Amino acid sequence: MAAAFNQGNRIMKAIIALTVLTIIILVVITVLTREKQAAQQKRREYIKKKPLSNHEQVLYWRLVGALPDHMVLAQVSLSRCLGTKDSGGLDEMTSKNLDFVVCDKASDVVAVIEIDTKNYSSKTVSKDDERKYKALKKAGIDIIRWRANSLPSEADIRERFTLLDPSKKLRVVKNKTHQTSIFGIGIGKYRNTGAG
Structure with missing residues (x-):
C-alpha cells in the first residue's frame, strides 16, 4: 500500500x-x-503615399477645370453618399470607394465617375462593382466610367455634363463615343448611357 x-x-x-x-x-x-x-x-x-494614382490625378485636375462650379471629391467611401432607409442592406459595401464624386454647391451628388484601369475589361463587371452600381442607380445617381488609357479632355467633360435648368443641376449627356459605361456593356438590364 x-x-x-x-x-x-x-x-x-x-x-x-x-x-x-x-x-x-x-x-x-x-x-x-x-x-x-x-x-x-x-x-x-x-x-508618405499619394492618395491618387497618376490616372486619377490627371482626371481630377481635368474635372476641377471643367466643372468649376461643382465639388469634385476623390476616393470617397460609398457610405458617404449612399445609405439605406433601414439599418441593414449596405454593410457589405461600406468599405467600397468611389474614384470620384461630383456634387453641386448644395453637396448633392450629381454623378459618380469610375476609372477603368488598362487591365480592366469594359465588357465584364465584377460582382462587387455590379452591386455597387445597382445600389447607386437605385438611389438615382448616374455612374460614368472612363478608361484610364483614354481619359477625356476638359472640353469632353464639359460636353458630357450639361445644365438642366436654372437650378444648376447637371445631367449626363448620352452616347459619347470616347466614354464607357456599365449600362449596356456586360449587364444588359441597364439602359445605355454611352458606348465604348
Whole structure:
C-alpha cells in the first residue's frame, strides 16, 4: 500500500512539475512575442503615399477645370453618399470607394465617375462593382466610367455634363463615343448611357 502511495505521489509531483514547466514556457513565449512585436513597431518605417494614382490625378485636375462650379471629391467611401432607409442592406459595401464624386454647391451628388484601369475589361463587371452600381442607380445617381488609357479632355467633360435648368443641376449627356459605361456593356438590364 505504501509503495502504491509513493508511486501515486511521484506521479502527482511529475504532473505538477510538467504543468509548472509548461506555464513557464508559455509565459516566456508570450513575453518574447510581445517584445518582438514592440520592436517591429518601433522599427517600422511609415512612408508618405499619394492618395491618387497618376490616372486619377490627371482626371481630377481635368474635372476641377471643367466643372468649376461643382465639388469634385476623390476616393470617397460609398457610405458617404449612399445609405439605406433601414439599418441593414449596405454593410457589405461600406468599405467600397468611389474614384470620384461630383456634387453641386448644395453637396448633392450629381454623378459618380469610375476609372477603368488598362487591365480592366469594359465588357465584364465584377460582382462587387455590379452591386455597387445597382445600389447607386437605385438611389438615382448616374455612374460614368472612363478608361484610364483614354481619359477625356476638359472640353469632353464639359460636353458630357450639361445644365438642366436654372437650378444648376447637371445631367449626363448620352452616347459619347470616347466614354464607357456599365449600362449596356456586360449587364444588359441597364439602359445605355454611352458606348465604348
